[in-house]
Amino acid sequence: MNQTPRPQASASELWSPEEFDAAIRAVGAERYHDKHAFHKLLHGGKLNKGQVQAWALNRYCYQEAVPRKDASFISRVHDRELRREWIRRIHDHDGFGDEPGGIERWLILTDGLGLERDYVTSFRGALPATRHIVESYVRFVREQPLVVAVASSLTELFAPSIHRERIAGMLENYSFIDDGVMAYFKRRLSQAPRDADFALAYVKANAKTRAEQEACVGAVRFKCDVLWAQLDALHHAYVTPGLIPPGAFRPEGANS
Template identity: 45%
Template structure:
């Protein structure tokens, strides 16, 4: 008896594959999360903004960690140098520079001191789990999947411009110099996403690879969405740390 193998599924064309990647961002990126919509409409109370800054910092400080893990997977000096710039963008080349420093200044401009941000003591459990999941994804998955997950940067520049406008219009109590992080990420995000997209389009030659890249990008969108879910839920729970004190009061 002769066994007939099913024909392999043809890969999408580069143009169609790129369109599908961009569609994931359009449909699943966290710019449409209710918390972000409230932020950009000016509906957040100062404590909600500070909670977001504090919890989001836990994600920000792990960006160079996940990028270092990606660098370890890259097989050429050219690619490692290219990705190393992302680490430098966040860590800086010396003290007082980089995206992490700019986020600390955002916190200070909003009334959150550095000790609180750096201690991580106010980070809610859901944010910790989401960030740990993303770091482990970059540690354990293929270079294609790890790089594809970064393609949320395709949508990030537009979000940064919207955020700058919203903060200037609705949250004038935040000192203007605190918005430097968002301003820097407009151009950095555009550059980073272009480089990552080129790699993903080059590496994903089969339909299986392409679907893996789409799944990785969807996962990253879920990470960002879950982070905001956790921040929003903590704000609804009450004043207790991480919601736990409030929960005990209701028992």
């Protein structure tokens, strides 16, 4: 507690693009949710169907928040070209024209798990923590400087590997999962890298001071926490110690 901070001669110097890139990726290496115990159980086939249902219906809350988060971002952008680019993310989730969109694909997953759509979309069975966490993400994007808001999307840099692992692991390990219900993740394999490339270039071009660069890295950390904390809540309720909050989804046969 009495340690004098080491003088950091370079603390106010702008990072080079390579240093900035490395600092962003280091956050993923440390705390992206592919490292969470719950995901290891999920992908390794160690969860029962009720636990996978709990995961899917809670994660729906996150999926549903994402297009609202993106609209919230667009509502603050005065640059028309940036709005035109970013709106594609809303289409990816909500669909557009004949394209049903990612939320619909997520509901195909929850259908496949035997959950009623009305129940899933009502949020009634979601953990209280899930709702608070995802709305905190929407709020972050509405309130932070634009470049920091963009940076919070950069967890997409780390998404393809977890999606590949998830597709393979869940198909292999669960009899109640088939190819059709994994469509969401397959689609994200191509969407996420496109979005991440754009956002990374934007952040590199628009974080003009070291303080802004560090705020961007902080935004990636914040977003990793958004993802991690959702799994903490799931693990606590449905794995160990298995304390399901009042009113939250209760798998068939769960202890009351």
